[in-house]
Amino acid sequence: MCLVFVCDEEETxxxxxxxxxxxxxxxxxxxATDVEKQWRxxxxxxxxxxxxxxxxxxxSRRLTRVK
Incomplete structure (x- = not known):
């Protein structure tokens, strides 16, 4: 018997x-881009x-917010 777990990550x-x-x-x-991440x-x-x-x-560099 073989168990296979499938995990997936989707970003929209x-x-x-x-x-x-x-x-x-x-x-x-x-x-500013709004992204929804969904793990399955x-x-x-x-x-x-x-x-x-x-x-x-x-x-196209990723930036961070400074508080």
Whole structure:
């Protein structure tokens, strides 16, 4: 008997918009992208997480928020 566990991770982009600020590396515009991450175990979804990612529109680097 062989048990096989299938785990999968899927990310979908919900939307994106330009935000205030400039990239510290190249000075380009900053884009905020809303992403929903869904983890599946044996094709059944068991975890959802919504995140907002910041990237530069010119150099495509991932940025972090400074509080």
């Amino acid at each position: 982009v919900k939307g994106s918009q330009f935000v205030e600020g400039a990239c510290p590396y190249c000075g380009g515009r900053v884009v 175990f044996c094709f059944l979804p068991f975890f959802f997480k919504n995140k907002q990612r910041l990237t530069c529109a010119v150099c």
